[in-house]
Amino acid sequence: MxxxxxxxxxxxxxxxxxxxxxxxxxxDPAADPFERLVVSIVNQQLSTTAAATIRDRLFDRVEVTPAGLLAAEESVLRDCGLSGQKVGYVRNVAEAFQDGLSADSLRTMDDEEVIDALTEIRGVGVWTAKMFLIFVLAREDVxxxxxxxxxxxxxxxxxxxxxxxxxxxxxxxxxxxxxxxxxxxxxxxxxxxx
The missing domain is CATH 1.10.1670.40 (Endonuclease Iii, domain 2)
Incomplete structure (x- = not known):
């Protein structure tokens, strides 16, 4: 600061x-923006304790990369505690990153462009995009x-x-x-x- x-x-x-x-x-900017976006989706509408439990299981059982999440069986993701809807959401994010969205491209965008790019992904809303701006890109004015x-x-x-x-x-x-x-x-x- x-x-x-x-x-x-x-x-x-x-x-x-x-x-x-x-x-x-x-x-502080996050080391792995993709990982942090997945964590944001896991955290949506959950208590801190429930989110931490699911997050720990997910990171223990699955390689949290675009390829790793897309290759994981839905049953494995569900066993981690993700709802069917959140399985879809994290896979949507994985597909977006696999299709060319990248940390580097997001870093070059202004805040509104980042919000627009992220909210095009089904499952990522304005709240998640703003959390990404603050806690992943370390933007000071959100x-x-x-x-x-x-x-x-x-x-x-x-x-x-x-x-x-x-x-x-x-x-x-x-x-x-x-x-x-x-x-x-x-x-x-x-x-x-x-």
Whole structure:
């Protein structure tokens, strides 16, 4: 995290105390973007514990590469804990990467182009694409208002019921955190974790 990002977010009326409490945070690009995208799909709509169990089984039993996932028997993927729908989703991602989508190509795209490219894959929505931007490509200015944790964090820092603050209002306020909205998001998640 740059000194400028830390200084600006620490000066924010609503987020400043959280920034002060947790200190500078970092965004680090993932070593294997394909793997992280598969993990994002595994994690969708699951508790942290359930997702970790399925993820561990998957990585123990299958080579998590495009070729490995496409070669794996559906029964093996299901035995890992993936639903039939998620088996299809991870295979869709594997096919996209096998057909030419690559970490290098994604790194050269701007944020909207990455979201567009990823959401063309059945099973990858805007939330997953934004998580990819933050946790895989380490983009500094992404605000995933679609995430419940982000909305709960906003509820806390603004001291309002999350239903009393529309997503549009959240996005509008997050504009004040630009160009460091990804870091602001990290702090909002810390609020929820606390």
């Amino acid at each position: 740059s000194d400028d990002a830390y200084r600006e977010l620490r000066a924010d009326t609503h987020l400043g105390d959280v920034v002060e409490t947790h200190g500078p945070l970092s965004l 605000f995933p208002v679609e995430d419940l944790g982000i909305r709960r964090g906003m509820e806390h820092v603004f001291d309002v019921d999350v239903d009393g603050l529309s997503r549009a209002a959240m996005v509008e306020h997050a504009e004040t955190w630009a160009p460091y909205r990804s870091y602001a998001s990290l702090y909002l998640w810390r609020v929820v974790d606390d």
